[in-house]
């Protein structure tokens with residue numbers, strides 16, 4: 197790893213020389229959390245995002261992880277999904293299925309994707325209902341300080357505008373705090389109809405990792421991590437602050453290139 201350290205209030209920073217190195221570190225991190233969770237709870241409840249994240253998780257499909265991870269204990273969810281057919285090029289499910297889920301022996305009934313044949317509102321409600329049933333059986337743990345589900349790991353990407361999941365800057369979706377899963381029909385990034393975990397759910401997870409690569413996201417990384425002062429706009433990624441869980445940033449050098457140098461001091 198090129199640089200690593202713990203920021204005073206923005207979690208662990210893991211900055212990598214290359215995407216290859218980032219991919220290996222990310223696979224190690226996920227495999228370690230899976231092992232710890234299976235040991236403690238017997239299962240691993242992980243929520244994926246779409247976008248570049250899935251490609252960066254690719255090493256998990258290779259040795260040694262393909263053989264050593266206890267895939268039968270994994271339960272898969274999505275932190276956000278586009279409300280399109282599952283075979284549509286924009287589907288986060290399709291992306292994960294083609295790039296990851298079809299390459300490892302995850303139990304098909306453990307893969308919890310949205311109902312793509314209903315409205316965004318209904319899909320969000322149904323998805324929350326599914327999660328509620330799995331919280332009752334403790335397949336998904338429950339937060340001890342809120343009524344929210346406590347996923348073992350939520351993996352997030354981040355857009356150049358600082359959005360995470362489908363929580364976009366200056367959008368009212370950022371204020372949703374009565375639901376676990378909500379919906380939008382006016383996403384500034386196509387497609388417009390999406391469902392998304394709300395901030396309280398993301399911030400109740402045991403572990404949240406934000407995985408970001410590329411110079412085009414350097415400004416958003418700076419806004420999400422550095423001390424930027426009260427007058428700067430609050431990007432959604434900065435609102436990711438697990439209450440009791442751990443936050444980790446997986447960055448490549450170009451994405452980290454606008455961070456203030458003091459963050460590297462540890």
Ligand SMILES: O=C1O[C@H](COP(=O)(O)O)[C@@H](O)[C@H](O)[C@H]1O
Nearest residue numbers: 245246247248249353354355361
């Ligand atoms: O629209 C979305 O974008 C973000 C970021 O995607 P990336 O390709 O820039 O990494 C993604 O995390 C989210 O799941 C997706 O729906």
